[in-house]
Amino acid sequence: MLNVAMLSKWHVHAEDYARKLQSHGNVKIAAVWDEELDRGKEWATGLGADFEADLDTLLAREDVDAVVVDAPTSMHADVMIAAAQAGKHIFTEKAMALTTEECDRISAAVRQAGVKFGISFPARTRPHELFAKQLIDDRILGDVTLLRIRNGHDGALNNWLPEYWYDKQQAGGGAMMDLGCHPMYLASWYLGKPKRINSMFHYFTNRAVEDNAQCSIEFANNAVALVETSLVTYRTPSALEIYGTEGTLIISDHTVKVTSKNLDLPFGGWISPNQLPAEQPLPILQWVDAVLNDKAMPFGLEEGTKLTELLEAAYIAHQEHRTVEFK
Missing domain, CATH: 3.40.50.720 (NAD(P)-binding Rossmann-like Domain)
Incomplete structure (x- = not known):
């Protein structure tokens, strides 16, 4: 127990x-x-x-x-x-x-x-995101040139988040510090070491922290990630797009389409796979298992630090209106 x-x-x-x-x-x-x-x-x-x-x-x-x-x-x-x-x-x-x-x-x-230390990265347990990682690792898409990830809802627009959510002293930031974490840690997982970042944050509902935000990140492998998040969009479908030198993956609202030179496709067209990787247990359940059974946690200190590295640089880029380069 x-x-x-x-x-x-x-x-x-x-x-x-x-x-x-x-x-x-x-x-x-x-x-x-x-x-x-x-x-x-x-x-x-x-x-x-x-x-x-x-x-x-x-x-x-x-x-x-x-x-x-x-x-x-x-x-x-x-x-x-x-x-x-x-x-x-x-x-x-x-x-x-x-x-x-x-x-x-x-x-x-x-x-x-x-x-044992674990952090909540639920997107890394889901079939669609796991499928994208598999395609990248197996080089089905060739070299990734562009990654776009969007995650948003209308929490600030329709006021269903607690008001302290917009307290900069407590939260440290707004949409990017909250929902933006998910596309940020996915971008790091998919593309590796970041090289530089730009940010554009907006304050649509006039709160102390941003409610609509976008970051452009260049990685050491020359791929570019567009990370988008918002608390002021109505029924936003999740979006994950990966463009590579030999293929393209489009995931929107749980619909998956992929095309690649490395797949046996008729007429070089698109397919919607009928089998995706199995969903993994939620991070908190993986953490319990790691503690009780002395297992490794798949996302821990290193992954958490990489996420904060991106977030910290994103806010500096916004506040100082400049490109931030990573060491």
């Missing part, structure tokens, strides 16, 4: 993580901490768990083996370093932290403690 503490209900995914853990069978939610006392107490009561107002007191509990971090992104470094130093395994909502310097400190603490 894995005894878990939920560290804050700030993030909108926190409740879903709690439901996933409670339905697992080998996980018990033992305690809750929250930077907002009333919210934390109410959540703990609903989960049938203890509430601890003091984080250090919670982390000292022997009946807590691991923590799920859904605190404001600006608090991630302090919370996760404390958890690691207390010997607790860690699962965190993306983004890992606001800066690569914070990621490095988290990583050092986790490695020194020898605890």
Whole structure:
């Protein structure tokens, strides 16, 4: 049995993580901490768990083996370093932290403690995204020249996100720091090392953080990624397009089309594959399995740091109105 503490209900995914853990069978939610006392107490009561107002007191509990971090992104470094130093395994909502310097400190603490670390990269578990990775790795598309990924919804437009979602001090950013994480970590996974980045962020609903954003990223392999995200678009279908020297993949709203010189296609046309890679367990369930069965986590410290590297550079590019080059 894995005894878990939920560290804050700030993030909108926190409740879903709690439901996933409670339905697992080998996980018990033992305690809750929250930077907002009333919210934390109410959540703990609903989960049938203890509430601890003091984080250090919670982390000292022997009946807590691991923590799920859904605190404001600006608090991630302090919370996760404390958890690691207390010997607790860690699962965190993306983004890992606001800066690569914070990621490095988290990583050092986790490695020194020898605890398991996992981050929520759900797009890397889905059949369509796994299929795209397979085509790239097998060079079915040749050399990738352009990658376009779009992820958006109308949360800011129709006000169904909590208002603190737009608090820059807590969140660290807006649409790109939230929904933009998914196309960002996919771009890194597909294309490797980034070379330079430009950003264009907009404030359609006049909040303190951006609600509509686009980044152009050049990678060391000469591929270009267009990363698009928005909180002000109506019924946005997800979009993943990969253009290569020998083929093209188009995925839109779960419709898949591919063409390639390397496939046996009649008249060089398009096909819609009837079999995709099997869906993998959600990241939080993979993390539980990694902890209980001493397995490697497929996306952890390195992947989380790479995401933050892209995000940090994206915000610098926006704020300073310039191209940012990666070291």
